[in-house]
Amino acid sequence: MMKNFKKYTLIACSLFTLAACDLEIDITNPGLITEEKPDRPQAGETITYRAQVWVEKNDMEELYGGERLFRQNLEALFRNTTTFWNESTNKFDYRFEWAMGEGDDNLVIYDIKSGVKSQAEYNVYKDKAYGTLNTEKYDFVLFLALRCTKGGLSCGGGGASKQSVVQAYFEEGHDIFAKKWPEKGTYSDLGHEYGHVRGAQDLYQYMIPAENNPVSHVAYDYPKCNMGTGYQEWSDYCSAIFNHNAQYKQITADMTRSTYPKQMLVRVTKDGKPVQRATVNFWGSRATFRDIYAEPGNSPYMKKKTDANGEFTINDIYRMFIPDYNNTPNLPPKSPVDEFPFSRWYCFVVEVELDGGQTKCVWLSDLDIVPEYLDGGQQEPYVFEIQL
Numbered sequence: 001m002m003k004n005f006k007k008y009t010l011i012a013c014s015l016f017t018l019a020a021c022d023l024e025i026d027i028t029n030p031g032l033i034t035e036e037k038p039d040r041p042q043a044g045e046t047i048t049y050r051a052q053v054w055v056e057k058n059d060m061e062e063l064y065g066g067e068r069l070f071r072q073n074l075e076a077l078f079r080n081t082t083t084f085w086n087e088s089t090n091k092f093d094y095r096f097e098w099a100m101g102e103g104d105d106n107l108v109i110y111d112i113k114s115g116v117k118s119q120a121e122y123n124v125y126k127d128k129a130y131g132t133l134n135t136e137k138y139d140f141v142l143f144l145a146l147r148c149t150k151g152g153l154s155c156g157g158g159g160a161s162k163q164s165v166v167q168a169y170f171e172e173g174h175d176i177f178a179k180k181w182p183e184k185g186t187y188s189d190l191g192h193e194y195g196h197v198r199g200a201q202d203l204y205q206y207m208i209p210a211e212n213n214p215v216s217h218v219a220y221d222y223p224k225c226n227m228g229t230g231y232q233e234w235s236d237y238c239s240a241i242f243n244h245n246a247q248y249k250q251i252t253a254d255m256t257r258s259t260y261p262k263q264m265l266v267r268v269t270k271d272g273k274p275v276q277r278a279t280v281n282f283w284g285s286r287a288t289f290r291d292i293y294a295e296p297g298n299s300p301y302m303k304k305k306t307d308a309n310g311e312f313t314i315n316d317i318y319r320m321f322i323p324d325y326n327n328t329p330n331l332p333p334k335s336p337v338d339e340f341p342f343s344r345w346y347c348f349v350v351e352v353e354l355d356g357g358q359t360k361c362v363w364l365s366d367l368d369i370v371p372e373y374l375d376g377g378q379q380e381p382y383v384f385e386i387q388l
């Protein structure tokens with residue numbers, strides 16, 4: 001896994017019963033879509049994402065009654081996840097189905113040893129799950145470690161065939177098949193991970209309490225979502241991303257970029273009239289810290305001034321949120337302690353400086369920008385108006 005750690009950024013997430021869920025996204029190499037664009041499916045169509053499942057032989061036999069029974073339970077687990085996905089409140093254009101692929105190798109049975117095993121022992125095989133995948137038959141990998149010393153769910157990106165790998169480690173005594181929809185269970189925790197497979201962020205990173213916001217001293221009003229801020233609900237952001245990415249079975253960083261409009265026109269008005277030469281500061285929020293990064297004495301991430309029309313343009317919205325770390329000033333340090341986890345901003349407090357030292361602050365979030373853009377409510381450039 002060290003190999004993947006070097007290439008991909010790791011996102012830690014911990015709202016779940018299982019303590020940890022990480023997302024690794026390739027943000028260092030946006031890459032290019034070289035494949036031909038598949039046709040956009042018809043609205044209402046069922047789109048199936050097919051898993052190749054990896055399981056340890058002794059776990060399957062000692063805990064789950066052998067292959068035949070395990071396969072049956074696994075099919076039911078996928079059906080529960082599919083129900084969870086589609087029955088959660090959403091704005092989906094399609095029905096999304098999660099299932100095992102149909103090849104002979106849809107269940108890869110690896111063999112370590114009997115009894116409890118360490119993460120390191122499992123990881124030898126988990127690394128292999130990042131190898132070549134037959135994408136004619138499978139879209140992603142579900143790697144199961146069912147008798148581990150330490151539990152935790154995560155989603156990694158960037159397999160050899162661009163596949164995501166959902167890594168699911170469970171401690172002794174946890175029956176992954178015990179809970180059924182609508183009760184919260186392993187199938188719904190996996191449903192959250194599949195949200196990462198389809199390109200969604202952990203939304204709990206946007207839970208910024210008022211005390212962590214030294215600029216405007218208010219909490220961020222995040223949407224409820226299966227991505228960590230609610231249960232049995234998909235935010236508009238996730239619905240828009242899943243719809244947009246629906247026909248792509250593997251998701252690249254390039255696709256993440258394509259969910260953002262390119263340019264933003266920021267306009268400051270008062271009583272409908274443009275406010276000229278207003279200074280506008282952008283303060284970003286970070287993962288893990290869940291705060292607005294504004295240490296005393298720090299410059300804002302961006303400082304802009306409106307022109308004679310009360311406007312200015314931001315040329316690359318994606319890069320505003322996900323900056324090129326080494327070529328962008330005013331970012332939190334990455335060492336000795338990583339104060340900028342995942343090397344991206346989540347949302348911004350936008351602060352307009354007024355006469356007499358007063359300020360007016362508003363939120364700017366990609367949880368609003370992305371769905372507004374993808375649903376066609378906003379086009380290029382994305383217009384962000386601040387009314388004083």
Ligand SMILES: [Zn+2]
Nearest residue numbers: 013021022202
């Ligand atoms: Zn997560």
